Amino acid sequence: MSLHGGKLAAKALKEAGVEVIFTLSGGHIMPLYDGCIDEGIKIVDVRHEQAAVHAADSWARCNPGKIGVAAITAGPGVTDGVTGIANAWRANSPILIFGGQGPFENLRRGSLQEMDHLGVVRPITKYCDAVYESKRIPEYIELAIRHAVSGIPGPAYLEIPMDIFMGNVEEEVKIPKIRTVPPRLSPDKVEVAKAIELLQQAERPMMMAGTSVKWSYASKDMNSFISETHMPTYTNGMGRGSVPPDSPEFLNRSRRDALEKIDLIVLAGTLLDFRMRFGQTIPADAKIIQLDMDATLIGQNRQADVPLVGNLACTFEALSEEIKKQGVTLDFSGWRDELREIENKAEAKVQAKLNSDEVPIDPQRMCREVRDWLDTIGDPIVIGDGGDIVATAAKIIPVKSEGAWMDPGPLGTLGVGMPFALAAKLAHPDRPVVIMYGDGSFGFNGMEYDTAVRFGLPIIGIVGNDAAWGQMMRPQGAIYGWDRLEGVLLNRTRYDKVVEALGGHGEYVTEPHQIRPALERAAASGLPSLINVEIRQDREYSGGIYV
Numbered sequence: 269m270s271l272h273g274g275k276l277a278a279k280a281l282k283e284a285g286v287e288v289i290f291t292l293s294g295g296h297i298m299p300l301y302d303g304c305i306d307e308g309i310k311i312v313d314v315r316h317e318q319a320a321v322h323a324a325d326s327w328a329r330c331n332p333g334k335i336g337v338a339a340i341t342a343g344p345g346v347t348d349g350v351t352g353i354a355n356a357w358r359a360n361s362p363i364l365i366f367g368g369q370g371p372f373e374n375l376r377r378g379s380l381q382e383m384d385h386l387g388v389v390r391p392i393t394k395y396c397d398a399v400y401e402s403k404r405i406p407e408y409i410e411l412a413i414r415h416a417v418s419g420i421p422g423p424a425y426l427e428i429p430m431d432i433f434m435g436n437v438e439e440e441v442k443i444p445k446i447r448t449v450p451p452r453l454s455p456d457k458v459e460v461a462k463a464i465e466l467l468q469q470a471e472r473p474m475m476m477a478g479t480s481v482k483w484s485y486a487s488k489d490m491n492s493f494i495s496e497t498h499m500p501t502y503t504n505g506m507g508r509g510s511v512p513p514d515s516p517e518f519l520n521r522s523r524r525d526a527l528e529k530i531d532l533i534v535l536a537g538t539l540l541d542f543r544m545r546f547g548q549t550i551p552a553d554a555k556i557i558q559l560d561m562d563a564t565l566i567g568q569n570r571q572a573d574v575p576l577v578g579n580l581a582c583t584f585e586a587l588s589e590e591i592k593k594q595g596v597t598l599d600f601s602g603w604r605d606e607l608r609e610i611e612n613k614a615e616a617k618v619q620a621k622l623n624s625d626e627v628p629i630d631p632q633r634m635c636r637e638v639r640d641w642l643d644t645i646g647d648p649i650v651i652g653d654g655g656d657i658v659a660t661a662a663k664i665i666p667v668k669s670e671g672a673w674m675d676p677g678p679l680g681t682l683g684v685g686m687p688f689a690l691a692a693k694l695a696h697p698d699r700p701v702v703i704m705y706g707d708g709s710f711g712f713n714g715m716e717y718d719t720a721v722r723f724g725l726p727i728i729g730i731v732g733n734d735a736a737w738g739q740m741m742r743p744q745g746a747i748y749g750w751d752r753l754e755g756v757l758l759n760r761t762r763y764d765k766v767v768e769a770l771g772g773h774g775e776y777v778t779e780p781h782q783i784r785p786a787l788e789r790a791a792a793s794g795l796p797s798l799i800n801v802e803i804r805q806d807r808e809y810s811g812g813i814y815v
Contacts, residue, residue: 368381463590479507
């Protein structure tokens with residue numbers, strides 16, 4: 269039976285459990301669409317290739333054990349998608365990107381949109397290659413996915429020239445078995461014993477749970493360990509939500525105080541990057557137990573006293589078993605309670621701002637209104653897309669379950685809001701999906717409201733509109749003078765009208781008491797919605813340029 273390359277690719281994707289691909293049409297990748305129709309794989313076409321790759325990234329985050337897939341055409345299609353690939357690379361999201369290319373028979377002759385895509389994406393992928401024989405397409409897809417999901421996961425890029433994609437294969441091609449969850453690796457038993465010895469000597473330890481907790485599917489075993497030891501625990505990256513907000517050990521507002529006093533820190537899949545000031549926030553005499561899936565990440569920026577390399581679920585299981593084996597008791601509840609008192613005082617300090625009736629609206633009041641409304645609508649997924657608004661919302665809106673909060677990750681990419689939301693709503697149609705936007709970030713992929721309308725996805729966005737790139741405006745004004753602001757001011761644009769024009773529901777809010785009714789009307793509309801909230805433009809600067 270004769271099959272073209274697109275049908276072979278779709279059969280391989282089906283074997284990998286792929287349910288949807290995100291794409292923007294192009295002649296180079298049309299055969300894949302034909303194959304996906306046969307295999308029952310949903311095709312979601314967006315308005316910009318960056319959005320297609322962001323959506324694939326989100327699909328992987330929303331579906332543990334599955335891979336996200338995007339297909340983008342050659343030349344500007346690939347270059348448009350590069351930002352999405354880079355974001356997935358820094359966030360460790362396992363995705364597969366198909367890139368188009370001119371016909372292989374015309375390679376180096378100057379086909380339409382021909383360029384060296386592999387050279388462009390190689391630094392920001394775990395794997396990149398090209399297929400030059402149609403019958404080998406499934407083989408290469410298995411290889412690409414294997415690289416994407418193994419160790420620290422990340423993006424894989426596969427280029428298929430147009431004539432290879434369209435080429436017919438007369439012989440039977442075996443579709444390989446494709447695993448999207450790699451084998452679990454356990455840490456060295458000697459190092460596990462050393463970790464327990466260090467914990468026995470500690471009086472004021474803390475844990476930072478980060479992104480590798482998610483990709484290791486380790487939250488259950490981690491929470492068992494935390495509950496057993498009563499170790500105070502903070503989260504960052506995609507570790508947010510891995511510890512339930514009602515856990516006695518979960519803390520959110522006392523991290524700086526804890527870091528000043530600790531004598532040991534457990535870094536559970538948390539890198540010592542800019543979010544931890546490259547390790548400088550950890551006292552020089554504090555011991556470090558570092559858990560991660562890749563040995564090359566251990567000791568980055570600060571040497572670890574005990575390296576525990578392997579799947580984090582296996583590692584926490586091994587730590588709990590070693591506690592029982594040694595017959596020791598680890599109980600840090602007193603230290604946890606000391607931090608809880610600091611936490612409670614910090615919570616009390618922000619209450620006035622959470623209830624402010626100020627106009628323009630205090631950003632914290634806006635986020636509190638959203639938080640209170642979210643408490644009434646079940647199990648929402650919240651996506652942060654912006655600078656200041658993400659930082660503010662992250663402090664106020666609790667993450668009640670793993671995967672219930674998404675933001676760009678350490679690359680800090682603006683524009684992920686609607687692309688992430690598209691995939692989240694497709695993956696979880698019964699869960700509310702909400703985007704917390706900055707007005708600057710809305711401008712990147714706001715046109716994807718058109719995609720949400722076409723596919724009937726009732727996503728709700730809230731824009732905190734301060735008419736500025738606030739996170740950059742404040743340091744620029746403070747350092748160089750408020751009369752020398754350039755490139756950081758916007759208009760109080762009616763983004764709600766943009767969404768209405770695309771077929772969605774829009775609301776415009778200027779006073780705090782209007783927020784909750786607007787949210788309720790947006791939810792009742794059954795349409796993709798945007799609530800445009802005029803918030804205060806803050807010019808208080810406390811130092812730092814967020815790098």
